[in-house]
Amino acid sequence: MTNFHFLIDGVIVIVYLAGTITAGLWVRRYVKNLNDFLLAGRSVNLYLGIASLAATEFGIATCMANAELGYKYGFAGITPGIALAFAMFVVGWTGFCVKPLRDREVTTLPELFEDKFGTKVRWASGVVIVLGGLLNMGVFLRQAGIFLTVVCGFEMGYLEIVMTLILLGVAVYTILGGMISVFITDYIQFVVMSIGLIIVVLLLVVKFGWIDLLGSVDRLLGPSAYNPFASETYGLERILLDVLTAFASILTWQTIISRVLSAKDTTTAKRIFIGTSPFLIVRFAVPAILGIAALHYFGSDIFTGGEVIMAMPNLLATVLPVGLIGILVSAMLAADMSTNSSYMIAWSSVIYNDIMRPIHKGLWSNKKGLLWNRILIGAIGVFLLLYGLWYPLKGDLWVYLQVTGTIYLSSMSVLLIAACYWRPANNWGAIAAIFVGGIIPILYLVLQEVDATQLDILKIGPYKFGVTTYFAAALAMVLGSKLKPFIKKT
């Protein structure tokens, strides 16, 4: 059941899509070389930087994952947003790692690692970044397809077609215009997304009443909905993982770092971080309010287990009136397109710049480099489509995003901090950190699928695995770095 009206809401969505894609295609003429294509010529100023970073970090998958947190944990579900906002503010304020990173004028993180740890570590870092990033991004498309299918009232059989169309729309302007198109469309997408989200949240709060929403949270979730430390299901382990993930992703997530590297100077990069930091609470608070509204409207019995994630889209499909639902779909499409385009170009830049480095050795012409980056973006699009169709997501979406993100966040954050601030760090430590940081989350993902180990893995839980990975990667860096001079001496 949906209020989506194909003539009224459909026209709103088509106008938005046509406008964005036209703008994205129009600016492709300014792409002259690889620097323009991958980093928009390093000319991005404060407000465009804020719009782009905020739009990139809010996609449909994030919205659904965070609404699920709101539905399951109440206001405690906003906790990761507070951790992320704090981390981004501190990093922006102090310039911790981002200052040396931007000052060096590199294109990707692994490029920075080469000076300190050598070419092999650069290559290995590229592989880990792409592996973790693509596994993480792999579920975006399906979540977006599910959201749009439910809200627009399509049959579930059309899910794959919806997913393909979303991807095609984004791939066209990203392949042609690169980061220049991404920044321009991010700006439009931020404005459309924000207007839609603000209207929808205000409407739901007015419709249900804030006090009544709080009453439902009290009745259905109890006191732990307000205190993440008191919750049996949220708890200290998860908060610790939230904080570690927050700092690591602010420092090393390629889509975030590419905004630092695209900024016109280091001061602007730091100001973009400070200015965007409160948005990371918005990123959790707005979907959490939508999740809480869904809990209030449906109660806790209709959506259980793996279906909890469907509560928020079903609420919006049922409650929003004609016209507004078109604005919401445009807003969510905006959120998703900006995320997908930024992610595709971020991973393609690492594949070309770092993984393919032994092949092109930095000697290929701009024309050949551009062509290869475009091919890579297309290939990533195809991978996303196949992975999204194939991978059956189990459990909490936010947990999946954290676990797959940890594959690279743990080791890359350790490498970055060591490269910038720890003189004794060397390639042995770096390789050990990459190995340990990758193997623990991959083991978790594999063992939870194996019948013989499934129960034990569930008992340990993803949070212990995640937290252990960060500390183990740091320990591996220290031990490896100390071991090399010791072995050489003896």
Added chain:
Amino acid sequence: MEHWFWSVLCALILVWYIVVTILVAIKGGGDIKNMIAKWKSQI
């Protein structure tokens, strides 16, 4: 007390979001204009 903390946080963050959306919509447009002018001069 905990109700108040989350209620005030949500209210503040929504107000911040509205203000920043307006600010970014206006000033971000200016940033794009300047960037395009710079790119045009380089062609």
